[in-house]
Amino acid sequence: MKIDFRPFIKVESLSAKEFRKQKVSILDHTAVIFTSRHAIDHFFNLCAEMRVTIPETMKYFCTSETIALYIQKYVQYRKRKVFFGATGKFVDLVPVIVKHSSEKYLIPMSDVHNDEIKDLLDKQKIQHTEVVMYRTVSNDFTPEEKFDYDMLLFFSPAGIQSLIKNFPSFDQKEVAIGCFGPATAKAVKDAGLRLDLEAPTAAAPSMTAALDKFIGDQNKD
Incomplete structure (x- = not known):
């Protein structure tokens, strides 16, 4: 069995010009909330592009310790400046944020996001600003790339959109399609494709x- 890790999507930063259209001042905030390493990279890259110097007093709140440790790539890690949740879920970071309710929070986000974070912070009356700093785009195939697979695995609805964009006349036939998460499963079905494998389930909590x-099961047949 041969597995190719070939992303259908990629993440790219907004340009400084695009960011400024949102009329958000980074330095009006005293803390930043990070939900992914992508958010950290694009936040600091945009700051560098716009020549915004982040003060040493800035605090950082992360959904997991792994994400918090990644901040060391850009700033010195200090426990009194960096905070994180225990489970990786944003809802479990909220109590930590509430303990620092006087801060004014900036939340770098992707162009594709839901209102979970906004709703949770609004409920606690936390001052915050959501701002788009990066976006998910199709990672287009070149004419030279072969597209000859027995199975395709997708982890986001954007991957399905990229498949249709790259191969508008895609005929599934015997190609198996698997996905992770209910939103991706819905995107597969909405595109008129057959879903052969879905995770997570009680029997299979991971894609692996x-x-x-x-x-x-296929080998049994």
Whole structure:
């Protein structure tokens, strides 16, 4: 079995010009909330492009310790400046944020996001500003690239959109399609495609487990 890790999508920063159209001043905020390493990269890259010097007093709140440690790539890690949740879920970071309710929070986001963070912070009356700093775009295939697979795995609805964009006449036939998450599953079905593998489930909590089970079932046949 041969596996190719070929992303259908990629993440890119907004330009400084695009960011400024949102009329958000980074230095009006005293803390930043990061939900991913992408958010950290694009926040600091945009600051560098716009020559915004982040004060040493800035605090950082992250959904997990792994994301918090990644900040060291850009600033010195200090425990009194960096805070993180225990589970990786934003809802579990909220109590930490509430303890610092006087801060004014900036939240770098992707162009594709839901209102979960906004709603949770509004409920606690936390001052915050959501701002788009990066976006998900199609990672287009070149004419030289072969597209000859027995199975395709997708982890976001954007991946399905990229498939249709790159191959508008795509005919699934015997090609198996697997996905992770209910939103991606819906995108597969909305595109009129057959969904052969879905995770997470009780029997397969991860994509690896789901794929292992799928291959095992196919070999039985």
